[in-house]
Structure formats: structure tokens, C-alpha cells
Amino acid sequence: MPSPVRVRLAPSPTGPIHAGTLHTGLFNWLYARSLGGTFVLRLEDTDQERSRPEWEEVIYQEMRWLGLDWDEGPDIGGNYGPYRQMERLDTYRDSARRLLEAGHAYYCYCTPEELEAERQEAQKKGVVYQYSRKCRNLTAEDRRRREDEGRKPVIRFRVPDGEKVVFDDLIRGLIETPTDSIGDFIIVRSNGIPIYNFAVVIDDVTMKITHVIRGEGHISNTPQQLLIYQALGLEPPRLGHIGHILGKDRAKLSKRNGDAYVGDYRERGYLPEALLNFMALLGWTPEDGQEFLTKEEMIRQFKLDRVTRAPSVFDPDKLDWMNGNYIRNLSLDELARRSLPFLQKQGLMTDALQPADWDRMVKIMATVQERIRTLAEVPGMTEFFFRDELTIDPDAAKLLTEQSRAWLGQVRDRLAVVEVFDAVQTEAACRAFVEENGLKAKAVFQPIRVAVTGRTVSPPLFESMALLGREKTLRRLDSVR
Numbered sequence: 001m002p003s004p005v006r007v008r009l010a011p012s013p014t015g016p017i018h019a020g021t022l023h024t025g026l027f028n029w030l031y032a033r034s035l036g037g038t039f040v041l042r043l044e045d046t047d048q049e050r051s052r053p054e055w056e057e058v059i060y061q062e063m064r065w066l067g068l069d070w071d072e073g074p075d076i077g078g079n080y081g082p083y084r085q086m087e088r089l090d091t092y093r094d095s096a097r098r099l100l101e102a103g104h105a106y107y108c109y110c111t112p113e114e115l116e117a118e119r120q121e122a123q124k125k126g127v128v129y130q131y132s133r134k135c136r137n138l139t140a141e142d143r144r145r146r147e148d149e150g151r152k153p154v155i156r157f158r159v160p161d162g163e164k165v166v167f168d169d170l171i172r173g174l175i176e177t178p179t180d181s182i183g184d185f186i187i188v189r190s191n192g193i194p195i196y197n198f199a200v201v202i203d204d205v206t207m208k209i210t211h212v213i214r215g216e217g218h219i220s221n222t223p224q225q226l227l228i229y230q231a232l233g234l235e236p237p238r239l240g241h242i243g244h245i246l247g248k249d250r251a252k253l254s255k256r257n258g259d260a261y262v263g264d265y266r267e268r269g270y271l272p273e274a275l276l277n278f279m280a281l282l283g284w285t286p287e288d289g290q291e292f293l294t295k296e297e298m299i300r301q302f303k304l305d306r307v308t309r310a311p312s313v314f315d316p317d318k319l320d321w322m323n324g325n326y327i328r329n330l331s332l333d334e335l336a337r338r339s340l341p342f343l344q345k346q347g348l349m350t351d352a353l354q355p356a357d358w359d360r361m362v363k364i365m366a367t368v369q370e371r372i373r374t375l376a377e378v379p380g381m382t383e384f385f386f387r388d389e390l391t392i393d394p395d396a397a398k399l400l401t402e403q404s405r406a407w408l409g410q411v412r413d414r415l416a417v418v419e420v421f422d423a424v425q426t427e428a429a430c431r432a433f434v435e436e437n438g439l440k441a442k443a444v445f446q447p448i449r450v451a452v453t454g455r456t457v458s459p460p461l462f463e464s465m466a467l468l469g470r471e472k473t474l475r476r477l478d479s480v481r
Helices: 019-034 053-066 089-101 112-125 140-148 196-206 216-232 262-267 272-280 295-301 316-328 332-345 355-368 377-386 402-416 423-436 441-453 461-468 470-479
Strands: 006-009 038-041 105-108 154-157 164-169 173-178 186-188 211-215 238-242 245-247 312-314
Touching: 006 019, 006 211, 019 038, 019 053, 019 211, 019 262, 019 272, 019 295, 053 262, 053 272, 089 105, 089 154, 089 186, 089 196, 089 216, 154 216, 164 216, 164 238, 173 216, 186 196, 196 216, 211 216, 216 238, 262 272, 272 295, 272 316, 332 355, 332 377, 355 377, 355 461, 377 461, 402 423, 402 441, 402 470, 423 441, 423 461, 441 461, 441 470, 461 470
Parallel strands: 006 038, 211 238, 245 312
Antiparallel strands: 105 154, 154 186, 164 173
């Protein structure tokens, strides 16, 4: 028997989806999956100027990339659709009409200029602005006169005086707000499009959402939503507000310090399983304190009472560390497969791969697997394997002195005659030269590295030379003599 738990994620298709948004989605998804419930995806597309179908596709793409599947949504349907707000306008109109008829809402004809004048007056007095309510008790004649002037009304909610809105937050406990601090708020714009606080209530009720897990930034608008539930005689879902995610500098999360678009993380070479694991630990701790968790382990261990109300820190360094660990646990074949798009983007590999190309690529991955933190580092670290012409870094070129060039010529002659051009014999030949001439290994090996790879930092030198092969290695040594 399926669990009655129904949760949702409701992003706006107005641009790429942020990691912060999907962090909230992840907690809802884990809660649903841990209890055998239903995870709903719906789209808040009432911002018609900015909402675009292509951004919907991005939302689907990024969620699938992270492995967050949904049970109902705009693309797959369900029993409680439509799942786009602009396809639900009739539902909002019906609920607004009920509130108007019951006296819980009223038409407001105030112009933007009149409202701005009220705000300016409140500012002068040093008080928090609340709408003056001057349209609250208009007669039918008052309304007709304003409509004859061409004014198009919004619909405002009639907030009761002298009461308290109280709810038991799943994460924070009892929270109460006096209604006198709220003010009559707009629920429907003059063009008939609902405001968020109204639409979200109607959506959650008609979609039978049982639990809403969201960021603490929504605590301030929760009283307005609960008043609407009460006025419509509806039972609200259980509400839980998780703590903010802060940047490493303890400032509000921004693109600079962590809240990048999910697609940015993919393009920067993070593994979806690593990013998912990292995000799960922002505000939640598994009972056993384990840091590396599969999706199945997250689902099995997830409980709301382990979710914190305190802020969490999005530490990019920890994400890099975690991603590096995930990379090191990939098979070489899998690492090659995931690295291939990054190499192709830089023109280092083509789609027409022969078996020998793939075998060589897998061997190249073995030289960098322990050294990279993201897949995007692979092209820069391995480029010298794929290019016929080598570009030497200007700073690295400073090691190619007259003396080191002379050494390279002698090393080149020794490498030309090793019986098997593999890592063992190339290293033995180079070390023999160093010892016979009473030199320091670094003084010789670094110029070799620069000549062969074009840089001072590279994968292991002798494994790299073996993969380059005798001919290409000797040619590069010849080019700097």
C-alpha cells in the first residue's frame, strides 16, 4: 500500500535551476522515497515575461542528471494536474470568488502611485508600511465609480485583527505571528494572475500535498498562506522549514560562493552522485555520521528529525574533496567514459574512436585518476598526450637552460636504445644518467618533464613517456635541444 505522503518541488522555469533550489527538492525527494510516498514536480510559471519552455527542459535535464525522479509532473502527467500554474487559472478564479463571496477578500482599486505615496508617508514616520485598507469597505457604488474611471482592481485578502497565526513547524516547533503585523495582502493581480502566496495554497490543496519542506525564507509568508487555508476551510499540509545555506564566508549563498546553476557543476566536471551526496549533508546528518552515501543509503537513513534548523555552510573545498574521492572510486573505463565529453569539447578526442584509442585513453586515465578533483581538469592535465605539437608553458620553459638542454641530449640518446620503451626501463635509463654524473634527480627530471609535457606539473613522468611512445618522446626531446 503506497504511503499517503505527498511532497513537491515547484521551481519557476525562468532560467537555469540553482543548486539551492534542488537542495530543497532533494530533501523532499528523500522524504518521499524513505516513506514510499509521492514526489510531485510542478512549475510556477506565472511570470509570463520570463518563463520559457526551454527552461522547463533544463529543469527536467538537471533533475534527471542528479537522479531525482518524479512521480507526477508536467511532462508525465498525474491524477492531480495540470502541473503548470498558467493551466490552472480557472481553479484560482474559483477559489478567489469563494473568498470574495465569504467576505474574506475584497477588490482594491488603489493605483501604484497611491500605494507609493502611502509607503513614502510610512517611511517618513519611521513605521513599517502596511496597506491603509482604504478599499476594504467600498460600497457597490464606490466600486462602480472606480471602474468607470478605468481602474482595474487587484484582490486583497482581509486579514482579521487581533488574532495570532500559530503552526507547529516540523523542524522548528511552534511559531506564532500576530495578524496585526501582516496587513491586507494581494492574492490576485489586476490581470487575473494569482500571487505566489495564493497560488501555492490552492496548488498544494488540490494536489493533496501532505508535507511541505522548504527553506526558512518562507517562514515569513507562511502566516499569509495559513490565513487563506483557514478562510477556505481547508486543512494545511504539515510544514517544515530547513536552515539557510551559507557560503564559506558565512554570507548568504550566491553564485560566487556556491549557489551556481546545476548545469555549471556538470560543466565544471562534478559527478552527480558526489554533488547529491554533498548537498544531502547540508542540513542533515545520518545517524551513523557516515559522509559517503549512495542514494539508497540516503533514502534508508533519511529522517526529518535529523534535519537541522541551523544554517549550513556550502564549502566548495569540501565539494572538491568529495568529488575527488568519488572520481578515485570509479573504474578506469567509467572515468574514461565520463571524461570523454570534456576531451571532445577541447578538440582532443573525436566521436570516431577505435578500440586502440579507447585502450590508450583508459591507460591515460590511470595516470591522472589520483590527481584530479573534477573531470574538467582532465583535458588540461592530459592535453600533451593528444597533441602532436607541444606548447611549452613560458614559466616552465625557464628550466630549459643551456646546461639542462645538454643533459636532455644525453638522456635522449639513452632512451633511444632502451630495449622496451616502458615506464620501468625509461626510468632506469634516466636514473642511471643522474647517478653516473653525480646529479640531483630533480635537476634532470624536471627539464625532461617540461620537454615532454610542456609543464612542470604533470602525471607521472615515466608512465607519461611510455604512453607517448618512443618516437614522440624522442621527437619532443629533440625539439628543445
